[in-house]
Amino acid sequence: MAVNNEIEYTSVDQLMLDPLNPRLGRGNTGPTVKQSTILNLMRDWTLDELAVSFLESGFWPQEALIVVREKLYGKDALVVIEGNRRLAALKFLQRAADGEKIDRRWREIIEETIPPADLFERVPYIEVETRKDVEAFLGFRHVTGIKEWKPAEKAEYIAKLIENSKLTYAQVMRKIGSKTPTVRQNYISYRLLLQMEGQEKIAVEYVEDKFSVLFLSLRTDGVQRYLDIDIQADPDEARKPVPDEKLKELANFALWLFGDEKRQPIVRDSRQVDQFGRVLLSKKAVEYLERSPRPSFEVAFSLAGGDEPEIIRLVEEAADNVESALSRAHRYAKSKKLRKAAQRLGEDALQLASLFAGLRDELNADKDN
Incomplete structure (x- = not known):
């Protein structure tokens, strides 16, 4: 059984939120992360909108959760690998319905509409044998599809496909429907983020918040040369994008582009990223x-x-x-205002011409001819 074609049903209590969900953030994932911690992390994921829909229309079978049966906290469990927001909304609703102390907005939601009788007891799900069985589906849905993750989350997912599933860039590309150069750049960007994490002088949380800027910067020749990054590197070579002798430059790069708790980045707008790459190509600018x-x-x-x-x-x-x-100035040859404007223009033109050796002589020669 790779993917079960039949929809099954179980109660909310029998379904577990995924502690490996990339959306939780790199520092919040792991097989030991508690369910209560996960639920708290998901509190602000606009779950109330889903809750209202469940109360009004129930849980539609075509929106069935995708689950895998695996060990969690030392026991066999049904872990949701697709549909964690839906499950979290149900869990919050159930707490409110049971009268637990919870945010007022959840109490108000449950007070306005009585939940369908079987909402918490018959949750539809489809079971898969392993996480690998739905890699392509999750990748397309959240990396290139209609429910995209944040840039850092996409890159982390791509990295897991490459490192855990031992896939090549091209194989990942075929799974998630992206392009090979994009997959490669995402992977190298993510590995660079991890490399930064190991450097004391780099405030990596500032980098992660602007991961898309990091991704964009790697396409510039200036960044590639300054950090000695091979943007065409294979996965094995790309695991450590910046060589040891360039770690000082890596710290500079992170500070200039992302800043830290004491200093603002010098690049204030993502539209300046290409210009920043040009700056790094200049020895004089880099020395400054x-x-x-x-x-x-x-x-x-x-x-x-x-x-x-x-x-x-x-x-x-x-x-x-x-x-x-x-073409029209001759009509106003007696205008004092036009004469004053022409004088200003002439002075500026003479000053501009003086910047270029011989230009004034060339202009005078052209006039004589």
Whole structure:
């Protein structure tokens, strides 16, 4: 029996929340995590919306939980591996119905609508033989599907498929419906997060909160070169993305991009991640970042020549506007206001031309010709 095709029923009390659920967070998972702890962690997962639906319509069989029978706390148990939010909502509802001390919102929900007679006694579920039997389903549903996990949760799930199930990037890609480069980058990003966790100078909780920024940064040449990361590495090679001789750079990278309890990151917007990669390609900009106790992203970006395209755009836009004005300016040759504006433009143009050796001579030569 890989996957049972028949829907079975049991009581809420016989179903266990999954202590290995990636949504609980890396620091909160493990086979010894208590059910009460899991339920408390799930308290703010908008469970009340599900509860209201159960009270009004019951628990539909087509939304059956997926469970696996395995050892939990030393006993055989039915552990829910898909549908933990639904089960948690039922458990909170049952507590409220039994009169236990619980949040007021749950008491109000149960007071407004009487639960269906068998809501807590006939919960539909489908049993699978092992977790591996539904890897593809869970991966598609939560990594690339309609009920996506958070970025760090997706990456952790991909890492488990690679490390626990011994799958290649391509095999994971086929299971979850993603693309191989995305799977690879998720895995390397997650391994980098774990590597950061082992470094005392890195506040890893700040990194995990912005895992998507970490993921995006690894696609830039600047980050790959600064940390000496091989973004094409196979799983065995990628388990330790940053070599030991680059751990100081790794601490710098984490501080600049994510900050810590004392300092704000210099990169304040995810849209600056590509610019940050360009900064790390500049020796002058990196030296500035490394020596400054409170570096500025704008200064570093300027040192890296990052604002050159913007300056070029401004000058070209000014030239376009001047050309447009020239076609009609002769009509107002006696205007004092236009003369003053032209004087300002001329002074600025002369100053700009003086930045480039020989440019003023070239312009005068063009005028003579």
